[in-house]
Amino acid sequence: MINPNFSKLVFGRAIGNAGDSIYMIAMNWFILKLTDSALWIGIMNAAIVLPGILLFLFGSTIDKHSKRRLLVAVEFSQLVVVVLLIVALLAHVKLAGVYVILVFIAALFGSLAYPIQDALVPLIVKKDELVQAQEYMSIAYKGTDYVFNALSGFLIGLLSVLGILIADAVTFVVTVLTFNRIKVHEPHHQPAETSEPYFQQVLVGFKIISKNRLLGLLTFSSAVLNFFFGGLNTYVVLFGRHFGGSIYYGILESMSAVGTLVGMTLLYRSLKRLSVRVAYLIGNLGCTIFMFLTVVTFNQFWAFAVVYLGSFIFLGLTQVYETPMIQASVAADQLGKVMTSFYTLVSITLPLGSIAFAYLADRFDLRLFLFLFGVFDAVVFLLFALSRSFRRVDDLQL
Missing domain, CATH: 1.20.1250.20 (MFS general substrate transporter like domains)
Structure with missing residues (x-):
């Protein structure tokens, strides 16, 4: 430790x-x-x-x-x-x-x-x-x-x-x-008197995120990802039913849990020598490839389960880097405002995704959801790969 x-x-x-x-x-x-x-x-x-x-x-x-x-x-x-x-x-x-x-x-x-x-x-x-x-x-x-x-x-x-x-x-x-x-040594200071209305004070974190391109990109990708995960919370139950029952649902839930932990630990440690930018892009690219492969393997449970596991392994890798990038990009005296604003924006989309995709569940093929998830992962990979602000992420010296 x-x-x-x-x-x-x-x-x-x-x-x-x-x-x-x-x-x-x-x-x-x-x-x-x-x-x-x-x-x-x-x-x-x-x-x-x-x-x-x-x-x-x-x-x-x-x-x-x-x-x-x-x-x-x-x-x-x-x-x-x-x-x-x-x-x-x-x-x-x-x-x-x-x-x-x-x-x-x-x-x-x-x-x-x-x-x-x-x-x-x-x-x-x-x-x-x-x-x-x-x-x-x-x-x-x-x-x-x-x-x-x-x-x-x-x-x-x-x-x-x-x-x-x-x-x-x-x-x-x-x-x-x-x-x-x-x-822990924390700078002792009296809260500064401010004439700003409380409502404007609580919006400071949102303003910092909107003005910083890297923070904006991280927040956007996490918020939309949570929208799809809101849908996945519903669809994974339907995947289990498609394959034959609750036992398959339980296996898929276990795959997502194990995959995320493997990505956060074993895969992260195996790629520690790479720069943050390269490792994060590998994570996004891996998510994209494996999510598209879930569409191809949808009619064969164990192939689907292994591919599903793979997508969460690469997702776990990306999650290791996201919070440190925010922490290193924001002044210590503003970090509370930024992190709470980030969590708020990311939290809103999860229930919205659950509601939206639950409504659509009976209206299109389950594979279409997986395909759309893969398309989003591909868009995120391209956004980070082409982002000028993300190209400078290694300057943060994480």
Whole structure:
């Protein structure tokens, strides 16, 4: 690991994400048992996703205050909400809206942890260690998500929803204690008085992204990619049905998880000697080729599954580089605003893609979706390959 303070950040994030993964799924299951309503499950999932769209409102706060203290505060706040959920369960509260509101609040604090961490990382690692740091953070984010999402059904059956929430409270206690032990030098300054209206302050991150061509390109590609992933969340279920049932759906979900982790670790490490620009372009080109190959192999499951795995391996490679490029391009005192604005723009398109492609699902062949996804990947590859601002990305010395 890069240094002891960064090790604490990664360990705390991994433990916190494990708790997040389990209790979000547990609460969905609980709401289904409580209401026997698909509508309430949709409302609960909206409560989980919606906070990501609101993050830009908090960018200025992140930049003005200690990132370490804010990180401890949001994790402690999640702990408080989980305790309230436990109390509600013990009190046999039957109002679904109470649980939805509490989960929304918990999800808001959980979402805030990501931009706070992204703003904190450049303060505890060197600039040329940002990409390596992102590799470890990606494993902490996604690795624990994938593992505990897979185990959640078994754990709910073993421990019950109440048991899951109690275990989750313990994970947040560990996370708070771990983050509180991080030692970092943060410039001490009083928030400057400004006559700017609050609404204009929260728009600063969007303005920085719009004026910086590299940031604009990264945001555009990530936002549209999330639009397609919103569709993929629906279509992968249909792919499973096309091939014969839920077991095939489960295999494809596993392929995407394993592929992303392999790309973030093994493929990234094998290409570390290459420049950031070349490695990132290889990732985009690989995504393009393998996504088009999914169209060709659509009628042969195992060939399709292997190609599907390959597309996520190259996707994982690109994800290692994206956050460090933003971190290295933005001044430390503006990073909170930029990261929250970036997450907001990227979060909006995911539910939009889910709705749009769900509506279109019965109107065109499943292979057309894969083809369109491949076309988008090809466009992204060309945009980055031809971008003048991206040609200078190696000047960032990542």
